[in-house]
Amino acid sequence: MNRSITVFLFLIFANLTSAQIDRVEPPNWWIGFKNSKLQLLVKGENIASAIPSIEYEGVSINKITSGDSSNYIFIDLNIDRNTNAGTFEIVFKPKKGRRIKYNYQLKSRVKSAEDYIGFNSTDVIYLITPDRFANGDPSNDINKKMNENTIDRTDDYGRHGGDIRGIINHLDYIENMGFTAIWPSPLLTNDMFQASYHGYAMTNFYEVDPRFGTIDEYIELATKARQKGIKLIMDQVANHCGLEHWWMKDLPFNDWINFQKKFESKDKMVFSNHRRTANMDTYASAIDKKELSEGWFVNTMPDLNQNNPFMASYITQNSIWWIETLGLGGIRQDTYPYPDKNFMSSWAGAIMKEYPNFNIVGEEWSYNPLLINYWQQGANNKDGYQSNLRSTMDFAMQNLVIEALKEDDSWNKGLIKLYEGLANDFIYTSPKDIMVFPDNHDMDRIFTRLNKDVVNTKMALATYLLMPRTPQIYYGTEILMENTAKPGDHGLIRSDFPGGWTGDSTNAITGEGLTEDQKEMQSYLKKLLNYRKTSTAIHDGKTVHFGPVNGIYVIARILKDETVLLLLNKNQDEINLDLDRFKELGLSGKKMTNIISNEVITWKQNLKLPGKGAFIFSSK
Structure with a gap:
């Protein structure tokens, strides 16, 4: 055989069998954390066969773990408190082929941990569905590399083009209205084939969806909001990912997701029973608990196994990475009762230990105050469970205010219902830290639920904003947005904010095209919010x-x-x-x-x- 051909074939074979690196997560880290440990997920072909080494003062490798897939390796590091910021090399020595060098950056922290002030009862939070709020950059509307790559504003469940730039462009409006925090629903990559606009089926936990913008724009949003005294709350999901997540084609471990064997064999999947009371029910069966915490939420959202310690570290580190990257003012955790509850306690505890003045709110969709109370830190739970969660969502009060106002006026029945509901606050450790709201992205608009009664809507908003709570208002409530035509339709509930698109005939920012009722409601809420902003009482x-x-x-x-x-x-x-x-x-x-x-x-x-x-x- 010709020598040149032999060498050529050898190089091809070596390339096929040698290790390579596709990604390292977290993509960077910081010095000065109370917890000195960091676990790196390294993904690349045959990387499990390589032995990593680091020579950087203050950084040492504690443990190396290969995944069940040969394409993953996990590196446990220790970063001493006195370690200097800088870039160091991770050298991977494979059994075959050349050494691979990977540069990893340790950054200095921009501010002290105590300066991360979370949202609290001084705030009123503006909840935004980014795809439906404002299109600030039409050039990113369509990305041909994504599975869903069309724009159709007539489709309630399609993408409409709203983005991060649109929120940035409206910060003056948000500030002038009197809001002091914003909570956009997830902005990370959601590369699903349909209904990807909502963001809750994430396919990359470290990447901003390019149809929303870039990570630089996300940082710009956080920075410009902060300059206006507006905190940024990040919507996170620890329970599940999207079916098109990059790791679903090559899972790191045999138990990375729940019911993984059924998924891999394409067997009939087990879905969550949604029996959230199994978390605290002393009579709950083992199967009910298992189906709650391990069953998939829907068939396009694989359930993450937080009992896998590498998954647990991944989720916790991801949250901390975003807190530092964006300078967050809080986290809203989706579907809070569905993941393993002991993991959620550890997750929240790890964050609050690093950031003692931070805040996290968990979504517990229950109309029973006993269940809401269970998840708030300091609750006197019979099983001794402590959540490390300062805030939870008050669906009970949200519903009660609406029912009270719709109730027959005779014998004060409705108002007594509200009076007795507020009396239930005796059970809460801290009522003012619980998040109350008239509506959100998953339920009918309050104007719809109150049968388009303007006076009742004003009464409801005044009640939510003046009771001892931390209030959240959904975008468009200030101009009486409604979904009366299709009650319960999530796409219509998340309708476009008027004026967020060039050419809109109605503009909530300028007032053009608004009805007198809409203008009056906007003015009413603006006065109430701006008064509340300075009211210590x-x-x-x-x-x-x-x-x-x-x-x-x-x-x-x-x-x-x-x-x-x-x-x-x-x-x-x-x-x-x-x-x-x-x-x-x-x-x-x-x-x-x-x-x-x-x-x-x-x-x-x-x-x-x-x-x-x-x-x-x-x-x-």
């Missing part, structure tokens, strides 16, 4: 409420010399309210300002209320 004050009488329910928030009163009046006609019943508030003879109308009254023997509505007075 609403943020941290004591709450005193008075049992409903004659169709009127009064809630007071009190801190030092500031008293804020919410009077919910369900009477259609003018009523003269006797103020003697409220003497304990110590307001007699004081000037009180209606924060919506700016009318000033003197708190005396009685108060005329012109009819149904929410009346908000402040002693400031």
Whole structure:
């Protein structure tokens, strides 16, 4: 055989059998964490056959673990607290072929851990579905490399083109409205074949979806929001990934996802039973618990196995990576009760240990306050479970306010329902840290649920914003967006924000094309939000409420010399309210300002209320 041909064939064979590196995750890290450990996932053909080494002062390899797939290796590092920032080489020595050198960067942290201030009761959060909010950069609408590569604004479940640039362009509007935090639904790559717009079936946990923009734009959003006093909350998913995730074609371990053998053999999949009470139910069967935490959410969302320690590390490190990269002001964790609950406690604990002033809210869709309470840190749970979770979502109060306002006015039935619901706060460790909301991206718009009643909608918003809670408002609520034509239709619930697209005939930013009711609601909420922004009584004050009488329910928030009163009046006609019943508030003879109308009254023997509505007075 010709010598040149022999050499050529040898090189081909060596290339086929030698190791290579396709990705390393996390893609970089930082110095100065309390936890000195870092676990790197290294993916590449035959990389498990290579032996890694590092020569960098302060960085040492504790352990090397090959995956069940020969294309993965996991490297456990220790990073001393005194290690300097810089770039070091990881040298991989394979059994065959040449050594591979990979440069890995350790960065200095931009600010101290204590300076990561999470959202709290001083904030009002603006929830945004990015694809439906504003299209700031039409050039990224279609990406031919993605599985879903069309734009169709007439399709409720198709992509519409909203992006990160669109949110950046509207930060002035968000600030002027009085919001102090934004929560966009997931912006990471969701390379699914359909309905990829919502973002909850992620296919790469370290990549921004190019149809939303770039990581530089994500960082720009965080930076510009922060400059306006607006915190950025990241929507994360620890329970599942998307079926088209890059690792689904070559899973690192035989138990990387739950029911992996069924997936690989294309057997009938086991789906979650959605029996979330199995987490705390002392009678729950083992099979109910297993099907809850290990069953797939839907057939396009593989369930991640947090009991695999490498998966557990991957999820936790990913959260910390994004906190540092974006300077986050909080995390919203999707489908909180579905993953392994002990892992979720460890996950939240690891984050809160590193960032003691941070905050995380978990989604627990339950109308039972006992279940909501179970997930808040400090709860006196019978099984001793502690979640390390400061906030959880208050679906119970969200629903109760709406039911109370729709209830028949006779015998104060609706208002008493609300009064007794708020009385349930005795069970919560910290009611003000629980997130309440009129609606969100998964439920009918509040204007729809209240039968398009503007007065009831104002009453509801005032109640959510003045009770001891951390409120969240869904984009478009301020202009009475609704989905009456198709109740329950998620695509319609997530309709386009008017004015977010060039050529829109209606523009919520300029007011062009809005109805008088829409303009009035926008003005109402703007006044209420901007007042709330500076009200320490609403943020941290004591709450005193008075049992409903004659169709009127009064809630007071009190801190030092500031008293804020919410009077919910369900009477259609003018009523003269006797103020003697409220003497304990110590307001007699004081000037009180209606924060919506700016009318000033003197708190005396009685108060005329012109009819149904929410009346908000402040002693400031």
